[in-house]
Amino acid sequence: MKIHPLITDTKTLDALVDRLAQKDFVVVDTEFMRENTYWPELCLIQIASDEEAAAIDPLAESIDLEPLLDLLIEEEEVLKVFHAGGQDLEIFHNLAGEVPHPLFDTQIAAMALGYGEQVGYANLVQAVLGITIDKGARFTDWSRRPLDKRQLDYAIADVTHLAEIFPKLLTQLKKTGRGDWLDEEMARLADPSSFAFEPEDAWKRMKLPSRKPSVLGRLRALAAWREREARHKNLPRGRIVKDDTLGELANHPPKSQADLVKVRGLSAGWKNNDIGARLMKAIAEAEPLEDGDLPAKQPRRPGLTKDAALVSDLLKLLLKIRAKEAGVAPRLIARAQELEYLAAGVREDLDILSGWRFEEFGRDALDLVEGRLAFATENGKLKMSRIDG
Structure with missing residues (x-):
C-alpha cells in the first residue's frame, strides 16, 4: 500500500479525494483532543x-477540508468504514452538520462474528491479522506541531490495518448471512440526534432528580443555561457545573445569589460573579413543565418473583450458550432487561421475539419460559431437551 506524506494543502487533498471517490470503500479515523474543551479539537x-x-x-493554514467532507457525506457510492466510530462521526457532524454515509463500523461487525463485545481496535488487529500494535503514541499531544514520524506512523497504521480487516469481515458476514443483523446497530450509530441537540433538550440526557413539574422546569432551564455557557466558553459541561449540582439547584433553588455559596460544588465566588447572576436568572425565569412536556415514565424493571428470577437466570445461561454456538456477542442478541421482561410474562415489543433474534435465540427463550425446553446434565455436561406436551 502506498503511504503519502502528511497532506497540508487543498490541492493535494483534492487529488487524493478524486482517486478515493473511485473506490468501493474508504477507511477513516481521526485524532483529536477534548479533555479541556466542549468541542472536540480535530488534530488529524x-x-x-x-x-x-x-x-x-486539518490545522494546516493552507488546507480546506471541503473536498474531503464532500467525499464522506455526498458520495453515496463509497462506503465509509470506521472502528468504534461514534466520536469520529460527532466530529464530522460538527464540521458539516451531517454524518458520513453510507456507514460501516467494524466494531459492530465484529460483535456479529464472535470477536467479543465492543472489541478494541488493537485486539481486532491481533485477532484478524496477527499483528501487535504499538500503542505508545496513543496519548501524545496531537495538537502540537510538528507531528513526529512516530505519531504519523501510529496514526496511519490505524487505517492501513483496517483497510485489510474490512474485506475479511465482509467476507465472513456474507458467508454467515449476518449482514442484515447489523442494520439496526448501524442506524443507531448514525442517528444525527446523538450528536446535535438544542440546549433546551439537554436536561433529557440527565438523571432526573424528581418528577415534579416545577423541579423539572428548573432542571430544563439550568441545563440549557449550562449548555450555552459550555458552548460559548468551549469548556466541558462539568467545568461549568456538575450534573449533581444542577440537580440540587433544581430541587432546592437558592433564594438569592448570595445563597449560592452554600451549594455544594460551587465556589465562594459564585455569590457575586457574573456567571452566578446568569444562573440565578435562569432559575428565576424557569417555568414548570406542562403535562405534555413531562418525560414518559421509564418502564420499571419487572418485579420478579423468586421463581421468575430463577427463570431470568436460566435465560441468561441460555443466551450465553446460544451466543457461543452462533459465534456472536451476547449483547448483540439481547440485553439483560429484555430477559427479565420475558421471564415476568411480557410478550409485546421485545426485539428477541422478532426477526433474526427470534430465530437465533427468542424461540428457544420462549420455549424455556413456557415450559417446552429444559436444562439437564448428562455425564457432567449441560444439555437442553424438548419437553413433549
Missing part, C-alpha cells in the same frame, strides 16, 4: 483505500 484525519493511505492535517 487518516484515510485509506485498498491501495493508498494518507494523513491530513
Whole structure:
C-alpha cells in the first residue's frame, strides 16, 4: 500500500479525494483532543483505500477540508468504514452538520462474528491479522506541531490495518448471512440526534432528580443555561457545573445569589460573579413543565418473583450458550432487561421475539419460559431437551 506524506494543502487533498471517490470503500479515523474543551479539537484525519493511505492535517493554514467532507457525506457510492466510530462521526457532524454515509463500523461487525463485545481496535488487529500494535503514541499531544514520524506512523497504521480487516469481515458476514443483523446497530450509530441537540433538550440526557413539574422546569432551564455557557466558553459541561449540582439547584433553588455559596460544588465566588447572576436568572425565569412536556415514565424493571428470577437466570445461561454456538456477542442478541421482561410474562415489543433474534435465540427463550425446553446434565455436561406436551 502506498503511504503519502502528511497532506497540508487543498490541492493535494483534492487529488487524493478524486482517486478515493473511485473506490468501493474508504477507511477513516481521526485524532483529536477534548479533555479541556466542549468541542472536540480535530488534530488529524487518516484515510485509506485498498491501495493508498494518507494523513491530513486539518490545522494546516493552507488546507480546506471541503473536498474531503464532500467525499464522506455526498458520495453515496463509497462506503465509509470506521472502528468504534461514534466520536469520529460527532466530529464530522460538527464540521458539516451531517454524518458520513453510507456507514460501516467494524466494531459492530465484529460483535456479529464472535470477536467479543465492543472489541478494541488493537485486539481486532491481533485477532484478524496477527499483528501487535504499538500503542505508545496513543496519548501524545496531537495538537502540537510538528507531528513526529512516530505519531504519523501510529496514526496511519490505524487505517492501513483496517483497510485489510474490512474485506475479511465482509467476507465472513456474507458467508454467515449476518449482514442484515447489523442494520439496526448501524442506524443507531448514525442517528444525527446523538450528536446535535438544542440546549433546551439537554436536561433529557440527565438523571432526573424528581418528577415534579416545577423541579423539572428548573432542571430544563439550568441545563440549557449550562449548555450555552459550555458552548460559548468551549469548556466541558462539568467545568461549568456538575450534573449533581444542577440537580440540587433544581430541587432546592437558592433564594438569592448570595445563597449560592452554600451549594455544594460551587465556589465562594459564585455569590457575586457574573456567571452566578446568569444562573440565578435562569432559575428565576424557569417555568414548570406542562403535562405534555413531562418525560414518559421509564418502564420499571419487572418485579420478579423468586421463581421468575430463577427463570431470568436460566435465560441468561441460555443466551450465553446460544451466543457461543452462533459465534456472536451476547449483547448483540439481547440485553439483560429484555430477559427479565420475558421471564415476568411480557410478550409485546421485545426485539428477541422478532426477526433474526427470534430465530437465533427468542424461540428457544420462549420455549424455556413456557415450559417446552429444559436444562439437564448428562455425564457432567449441560444439555437442553424438548419437553413433549
